[in-house]
Amino acid sequence: MxxxxxxxxxxxxxxxxxxxxxxxxxxxxxxxxxxxxxxxDAQILKKQLLKSGTSAGAHYREACRAKSDADFVSKIxxxxxxLDETQYWLELIGEAEIMAWSRLESLHEEAGExxxxxxxxxxxxxxxxxxxxxxxxxxxxxxxIPNNHG
Numbered sequence: 268m269x270x271x272x273x274x275x276x277x278x279x280x281x282x283x284x285x286x287x288x289x290x291x292x293x294x295x296x297x298x299x300x301x302x303x304x305x306x307x308d309a310q311i312l313k314k315q316l317l318k319s320g321t322s323a324g325a326h327y328r329e330a331c332r333a334k335s336d337a338d339f340v341s342k343i344x345x346x347x348x349x350l351d352e353t354q355y356w357l358e359l360i361g362e363a364e365i366m367a368w369s370r371l372e373s374l375h376e377e378a379g380e381x382x383x384x385x386x387x388x389x390x391x392x393x394x395x396x397x398x399x400x401x402x403x404x405x406x407x408x409x410x411x412i413p414n415n416h417g
Contacts, residue, residue: 289324296320309365316356322349343385350378
């Protein structure tokens with residue numbers, strides 16, 4: 268698939284890998300949530316973790332279908348928010364001693380790695396947009412008004 272105005276992200280092996288990686292992350296979150304105890308506090312945290320941990324991949328997939336660079340950035344930033352929230356819920360589960368940190372740590376690290384990749388993507392797209400703006404000449408609006416010389 269070629270890069271077009273309607274699809275600012277090219278299909279690359281890295282993109283496919285990230286689709287798989289975010290899906291695998293979501294599946295690991297689902298499995299972890301299934302293993303949480305049935306206590307009231309664990310179930311509340313489970314619901315929050317399940318939402319945020321599975322949403323990041325959905326946001327990424329939406330970004331892959333973005334209609335513009337701005338749309339892409341917005342959706343990736345949504346994924347970043349979900350991943351940050353996922354780390355928060357994992358930290359609470361560990362610090363509340365609902366589950367051993369050893370079972371949570373690799374998911375916490377994976378969320379951090381995904382966040383780092385998404386931050387880089389956002390920075391690259393914003394830098395590209397800035398370069399485009401700096402290199403393009405945008406006419407002053409007054410120059411667009413037709414001259415009526417008699």
